[in-house]
Amino acid sequence: MKDLIPNIPIKGIEVRLEKNTLIISSDRELKTLSSAVIGGGLAHTNYIICDKNPEKTLLDMTREYSIVNPVGIFSAGNIENLAMNYEKSKSATVVAIATGGTIGNKNLSESGAINIILLIDADLTDSALCNAIITATEAKTLALQELDIRSSMDSIVVACTGEGKMIMRPNSATEKEVVYMTIRTVKHSVKEAILPRLGSIAGRSIFERLKERGITLEDLVDAESELYIPNPKLNKADFLEIFRNELLKAVQDINVSSLILAGMRIEEDGNKGLIPNLTATEFQNDPIHLVADEILGMEIANYIAGTNGVFEFRRVDRIKPKIIGKVGPFMDDLLAGLIAGVSSKIFSRINESDIEWN
Template sequence: MKIHTLSTGDEVHRYQKSIIIPFQEDRKVLSTSVLNGGYSEKLKAAFNHDSNPGEGMTCSLRTDSYLNDLKLLAAEIGLDPETVTGISTAASMDNVSIKTVSYDNLTVTAIVTGGVEVNGGRVGDPASYHEAQGKTVMTKEGTINIILNIDADLLPGTLTRALVTCTEAKTAALQELMAGSNYSRGLATGSGTDGTIIIANSQSDLKLTYAGKHSKLGELIGLAVKPAVKEALFLQTGLCPKSQHSMLRRLKRFGITEDSIWNKHCDLGEKALVKPLFIQQLEILDREEELVALTSLYVHLMDQADWELISPGRAAQEGKAIADRIRQKYGLDVEYTYCWQSAEETITGMLENFADLTARITTVCSD
């Protein structure tokens, strides 16, 4: 099924859980794939494949390696494994986002699928495996895959710079959504398995030598990739500004969840509420605009202390002011200590206090 026609004339097809782009003419391709990855001028097609076997089932290799899996897949969808490059994901190809932007005679199209709810991470997070120890299988699924088509002729180095700009655009989209890492308390910069394929039109009369942010090409890459990543994430998992307007989602990367707040409630020494009623009230508070705003400020204080942009003492002082404002709003007479030395102690203490405060205001509102 044809779902789009690129400005180059190449058609984008969805077939057997794959998105396939056969090239009508010679193209320059830069791919992160293990299948004919790197730079090439000899490829005939590119594809993105949904390898998810079904809801609740884990993606697994069908051969002895990921490379051979991609070769097998290419053959199954009617492509020559020797002349194609491809990437795979657990995201559905039905949830693809295609965004095209143009300026003068330059056109850029981003074709994106993605999900970060399970495998979103921040660069530098603890790794899942080390190939030198014979392990090559990721422990979690979730991938942002981008196929970027540029209707201009680029030098190999320019294609490589376009990959950098494309990656920056992806990370900017995640930053604007405040998507958290699943492996640390940081904000996500991507997933652990992201793949990118960049295709340039070597038949074009338009010759470009730079793809950085100062160039019009760099601007168009950002304008295509950023909204495409956001839309793909929304289509796949519902991630969007509305879903992120949540106290709990801002706290998730710090380990504060419905269950941890419930446990705090049980530890208060008071008569425990019925858990479903407690959670129901917590869900109401979770979307309360003032609480979401104050939680966001509180979280950012911890981030800034973590990044050494403000001192732990200042983070604690301003955090106490936010906690006091919430405490007074709900008529709580409990007092919290905000006096620690290191950034790590400050963040741990601020989280402990905020979890306790959230449990208390939920209890008060449940009465």
């Protein structure tokens, strides 16, 4: 079966799907620069292929379709999850094709490959091809930042037709135009290729975001298990089940979610050394004069359970059970505030009532 990808605005270039393989063929020889496993580096070819089938090699596939000297890359995701965007100007046409292979392990911080194939209908020097690789990478990074997701193991192929005026000077007006076209087309293609697999990006829950950072709901339940104080009205097993359910309810509150997200952002900036007057090394050592993390943690606990939650936060922050003792300066206080608030809320209601919690 052959499915043509419509609206390729470069004469003589055809893009099609053959089973689990994306094949780009050109009547003219293309000059390419890539990180491809076959034909990588600087090369000349009439074929660019992207294959998913793990049971065969790219060389097997090239023989199957009688393709000679291709540039070939592998995809961890479904080849059909691709997107294409293009822009045209008087001096060049830029086409960006992206295959979305994120969430290889249902964990965005361990995502699969995002492959980008950039077709430029212009004559690029070797240095201009290098600049195009850099620009495409930056555009992909921008797309992922806007979606708040992570990716690894990516491949990029840049191909030019050799037509038109040669683009060689890094700061020429023509190349600047191609750079901006590349940024826009790559960014849009990456986002469109990823979105069908991610579902609702903006609306994913706090626990989904925590999981991206290696923290699960059960990690918090295990931490609370270590803190449990026996209560005659509620045994430990029942308490932990209630605690699990109440955690899920708590993070659905937009104010709790907002406080946690704020702390996550600050932790990422701190690890990059972006907090004014605080280096990344100093931040990671959690200096005594950094108290904004405790303030956030106490606010979370206070919002959920009032004064009792704040006092419980101090106990949790001192003991730092299990996962809370293994995460960063802000994350430990965010988690401590969350479990302190939820546990205090449960026990306050239990102690104020003569009936069993429900």
